[in-house]
Amino acid sequence: MKNKIILLLLLTTIVTSSAVSAAPQKRENKEAQDIYRITLTDKKGTKHSLRHPEKFLSPRSLERRARQGLTIDSTDLPVSDAYLKQIAKTGAKVLGQSKWLNTVLINGCNAERLSKIGKLNCVTKIEKVWAAPDTLYAPAVRDEITRSEVGTAKPDATYYGNGETQIDMLGGKVLHDAGYRGQGMMIAVVDGGYMNADKIKLMDNIKILGTKNFAPTHPESIFCEVDHGTMVLSCIGMNRPGIFVGTAPEAEFWLLRSEVNDYEQVVEEDYWVHAVEFADSVGADIISSSLGYQNFETKTGDHKYSDQNGQTATNSRAASMVARKGMILVNSAGNFGRGSWKKINCPADAHNILAVGAVYANRVNTDFSSIGPSADGRVKPDVMSMGGGSTVVDGTGEVTTANGTSFATPILTGMVACLWQAHPTMTAMEIMNIVRRCGDSYEEPNNIFGYGIPDFGKAHKMAR
Numbered sequence: 468m469k470n471k472i473i474l475l476l477l478l479t480t481i482v483t484s485s486a487v488s489a490a491p492q493k494r495e496n497k498e499a500q501d502i503y504r505i506t507l508t509d510k511k512g513t514k515h516s517l518r519h520p521e522k523f524l525s526p527r528s529l530e531r532r533a534r535q536g537l538t539i540d541s542t543d544l545p546v547s548d549a550y551l552k553q554i555a556k557t558g559a560k561v562l563g564q565s566k567w568l569n570t571v572l573i574n575g576c577n578a579e580r581l582s583k584i585g586k587l588n589c590v591t592k593i594e595k596v597w598a599a600p601d602t603l604y605a606p607a608v609r610d611e612i613t614r615s616e617v618g619t620a621k622p623d624a625t626y627y628g629n630g631e632t633q634i635d636m637l638g639g640k641v642l643h644d645a646g647y648r649g650q651g652m653m654i655a656v657v658d659g660g661y662m663n664a665d666k667i668k669l670m671d672n673i674k675i676l677g678t679k680n681f682a683p684t685h686p687e688s689i690f691c692e693v694d695h696g697t698m699v700l701s702c703i704g705m706n707r708p709g710i711f712v713g714t715a716p717e718a719e720f721w722l723l724r725s726e727v728n729d730y731e732q733v734v735e736e737d738y739w740v741h742a743v744e745f746a747d748s749v750g751a752d753i754i755s756s757s758l759g760y761q762n763f764e765t766k767t768g769d770h771k772y773s774d775q776n777g778q779t780a781t782n783s784r785a786a787s788m789v790a791r792k793g794m795i796l797v798n799s800a801g802n803f804g805r806g807s808w809k810k811i812n813c814p815a816d817a818h819n820i821l822a823v824g825a826v827y828a829n830r831v832n833t834d835f836s837s838i839g840p841s842a843d844g845r846v847k848p849d850v851m852s853m854g855g856g857s858t859v860v861d862g863t864g865e866v867t868t869a870n871g872t873s874f875a876t877p878i879l880t881g882m883v884a885c886l887w888q889a890h891p892t893m894t895a896m897e898i899m900n901i902v903r904r905c906g907d908s909y910e911e912p913n914n915i916f917g918y919g920i921p922d923f924g925k926a927h928k929m930a931r
Contacts, residue, residue, distance in 0.1 A: 638921075787814075
């Protein structure tokens with residue numbers, strides 16, 4: 468498996484299980500079809516209207532906006548049906564669409580069809596975002612679950628079990644002791660796979676509302692391969708006193724897949740955007756994303772440091788819109804600290820999000836945690852959390868430890884959910900500002916720690 472950005476952390480992951488994933492087998496790509504991103508001019512011809520947002524947004528999504536005084540605008544309208552029909556008439560197949568960015572993904576195009584699409588008045592730009600490989604990997608086989616029972620706590624175990632250090636670091640017990648454990652908060656996790664999260668008994672009391680796959684080139688079940696998302700989910704939702712309790716054990720979750728683990732191409736940024744827009748439409752309050760991009764296999768679309776202004780990369784542009792929809796995006800800063808790049812990934816450069824770096828239990832920054840600032844001089848990462856030796860549940864059902872900003876992110880996400888539960892009248896922007904203000908480096912932020920490690924007990928008092 469390639470060293471994708473999402474999986475760079477695995478180079479330093481500590482795994483106690485002896486189970487080994489079956490090596491994915493290559494197969495011929497007999498229906499190789501490149502994928503293109505079509506940017507449209509406007510939304511004329513849409514069958515929807517801003518007067519009836521209930522036709523394309525859930526009641527919960529509308530309530531979230533109303534509570535924060537946010538209006539529905541043209542970016543909320545679905546892509547024009549008339550334009551989609553024009554594209555379909557050329558013989559191209561529509562794979563997905565972004566209403567926020569007004570783009571469409573298509574395949575099934577030869578040169579003639581692309582020429583026809585390029586001549587349509589509704590089209591402003593055509594970009595190849597996925598070059599179909601000659602071979603693909605066959606679906607992976609699930610890891611065997613080695614822990615088949617819930618298990619019992621050790622006699623001397625604390626309530627939080629192995630998860631105590633990572634919640635103590637954030638002052639999270641103050642909120643939990645006050646009764647704020649994420650009840651009523653909807654968290655969308657955007658990741659690449661949740662191997663066995665549907666079968667691991669330790670996790671069977673996590674409240675999963677639903678799942679959705681946004682990678683049409685990767686149709687296998689999100690529960691069948693890659694346990695990165697399983698580990699991420701466990702950091703927030705685990706609820707086994709004495710064994711492992713996460714930072715928001717009473718929250719509700721949507722599990723979304725946008726990442727494909729066989730390759731690294733630009734189209735994954737589009738899939739990520741589609742997942743984030745779905746999270747908005749179903750009414751999610753918070754998005755936890757441990758994904759990010761900097762360069763690609765095809766060497767086209769690679770991001771330069773100058774791109775990191777929150778408005779250039781496709782996923783960063785969408786990420787910068789999340790707070791305008793009344794949600795909070797918590798995204799990993801990236802694991803490039805050891806390499807030549809060192810900087811944060813995209814969309815960690817986005818405006819009005821919480822980009823999270825990683826520290827060890829002793830509050831010292833990990834050497835792999837990406838640094839800032841953004842290209843336009845904003846403080847990045849925003850805050851820090853425990854990403855060195857984080858407690859997780861892996862795809863075999865074992866409680867183990869792993870390293871990466873990928874885990875610092877959900878640990879912090881859960882505490883953000885508890886804080887917002889405690890102060891539901893606050894806006895997404897207000898909650899994020901308080902989280903930054905209660906960081907231990909807030910008075911002197913820097914490009915390694917950002918505003919530092921937040922104290923959510925202090926944040927709770929500040930919000931009153």
